[in-house]
Amino acid sequence: xxxxxxxxxxxxxxxxxxxxxxxxxxxxxxxxxxxxxxxxxxxxxxxxxxxxxxxxxxxxxxxxxxxxxxxxxxxxxxxxxxxxxxxxxxxxxxxxxxxxxxxxxxxxxxxxx
Amino acid sequence: xxxxxxxxxxxxxxxxxxxxxxxxxxxxxxxxxxxxxxxxxxxxxxxxxxxxxxxxxxxxxxxxxxxxxxxxxxxxxxxxxxxxxxxxxxxxxxxxxxxxxxxxxxxxxxxxxxxxxx
Numbered sequence: 001x002x003x004x005x006x007x008x009x010x011x012x013x014x015x016x017x018x019x020x021x022x023x024x025x026x027x028x029x030x031x032x033x034x035x036x037x038x039x040x041x042x043x044x045x046x047x048x049x050x051x052x053x054x055x056x057x058x059x060x061x062x063x064x065x066x067x068x069x070x071x072x073x074x075x076x077x078x079x080x081x082x083x084x085x086x087x088x089x090x091x092x093x094x095x096x097x098x099x100x101x102x103x104x105x106x107x108x109x110x111x112x113x
Numbered sequence: 114x115x116x117x118x119x120x121x122x123x124x125x126x127x128x129x130x131x132x133x134x135x136x137x138x139x140x141x142x143x144x145x146x147x148x149x150x151x152x153x154x155x156x157x158x159x160x161x162x163x164x165x166x167x168x169x170x171x172x173x174x175x176x177x178x179x180x181x182x183x184x185x186x187x188x189x190x191x192x193x194x195x196x197x198x199x200x201x202x203x204x205x206x207x208x209x210x211x212x213x214x215x216x217x218x219x220x221x222x223x224x225x226x227x228x229x230x231x
Contacts, residue, residue, distance in 0.1 A: 006155075034219070043117075043204060044156075044222040090155060100146060100169055101206075101220055105155035 002027045002093040006104035014112050019063075019078040021107045023091030026072065033074040034092040034101070035065055044090065050074065061085070086111045115140065117207050117223035118187075125229045126195050134190040134226045138207030144168075145188040146220060147180055150202040162188060195230045202227045 007022040025031055032051050036044040048059025055067040061084075065076045074091060091104040118137040126132050138145050144163055148156040161169040162182035173180065177195075182188040192199055206220035 036222070041227075043224040044206075046219060046221075049219060100158050100161045102158065103148070103156040 002031060002095045002102045004091050004093045004102055004104040006089075006091050006107050008107055009105060010108045010110065012110040012112060013081045015083055016080050019076070019081045019085065019109065021076040021089050021091075021109065023065075023074045023076065023104060024072050025074060025091070025093045027093055027095055029095045032094045033065075033067060034094070035059065035063070035074075035076050036090045036092060036103075037061075038088045038090065038106075040087075047076070047089075081109075081111045083111050083113065085109060117142075117205055117221050119203075119205050119223035119226050121226060122224060123227050123229070125231060127231050128196055129194050132192040132195050132199070132228055132230075134192075134203050134205075134228070135187045136190070136205030136207075136223060137187040138205075139221055141209060142207035142221070143210045144208045145182050146206040146208075147188075147190050148204045148206065150204060150225075152201070156204065159190075192228075195228075197230045200228055200230045 003026045005024045013019055034049045035047040037047050038044050047063050048057045050057045050067045058064045063078045065074050067074050088106045088108050090106050092101045094101045117139055120135050146161050147159040149159055150156050158172040160173050160180045165184055177193045179191045202225045204225045205223045208220045
C-alpha cells in the first residue's frame, strides 16, 4: 500500500524567496510520484511527475522536485516565489499500474508581497 | 481534446434528497476515479471504475453512496439521502488504458462538483 505525508499544512514565503514544500512517501513497490496544484475553486493541475530515470524532475511554472529513495522524499522547490504561486499543493503516490492514487493532505502556500 | 468534464459544477440539495454527480472522462480514457475533498482537508480516494466494472471501492462510505461507469455515457456518483456532512467538493479523474504509451500513471482531473447540503 502507498501513502504520502506532507509536512506543514500551511507555508508562507515572501515574494522572491525560495519555496520548499515537503513530501514523504511510503510504498511497498517502486513508486510513481506526483505534485498537483489547485487554485481556488478549481480542479487539480499536474505540476510534475516522477516515473523512472532522472531523479530531478522539472515541471511547469519553474517548479522542480527531487526523488530521494534513501529519504523516501519528493520535496517540491522553486527558487523564487511569485504571487501567482499562491495555491494548494498536493503530493501523490501511485504504485503499480492500475493502483489508485493516494494524496497527501495538501500544503497551502501563501506568498507575501 | 476536451479535458475531463464534470457537471454540475455546483449542486445544492436539502437533507434527505439525492445528489447525482456526472463525470465524462477524456476521450480515449477508460479509467475513472472519484475523490472527495472536505473543507480544509486533502483529497480522499473514493472509488476506481472501469467501464461496467468497479475495481476498487475501498474509499466509499458503506451506505448511501454508489458509483457506476456504464458502457455508454458518463460515470455517475450517486449520494442518496444526503446529510450536511456530505457537503464537499467531489473530483473526478480519468486515465488512459493500462499499458498504453501515455499511461505514466497520470490522472487528469475535472474541475469538480461542489455539493452543498442545506
